[in-house]
Amino acid sequence: MQPLPSVSRQSRIAAEMDTVRERCLGPAFSQGMKDNLLRQLQDKLTQLMSNPQAYFAEQ
Numbered sequence: 001m002q003p004l005p006s007v008s009r010q011s012r013i014a015a016e017m018d019t020v021r022e023r024c025l026g027p028a029f030s031q032g033m034k035d036n037l038l039r040q041l042q043d044k045l046t047q048l049m050s051n052p053q054a055y056f057a058e059q
Contacts, residue, residue, distance in 0.1 A: 006052040013045045 020037050023029060048055045 005056070006048055009048055009055075010045065013041055013048065017041045017045075 017038060020034060020041065023034065025031055025034065044055075
């Protein structure tokens with residue numbers, strides 16, 4: 001069982017990813033920027049889920 005802080009952090013990262021997915025593209029926010037931001041958030045989520053202790057040590 002994961003500690004509560006990692007569960008709330010997972011929820012926050014997932015919510016950020018949803019927000020980015022819903023964000024419209026425009027001159028100040030391209031598809032490449034959207035893809036990069038989603039990749040960064042997914043990497044954070046993957047690290048958090050695979051090794052919460054290391055994730056929180058880096059924060």
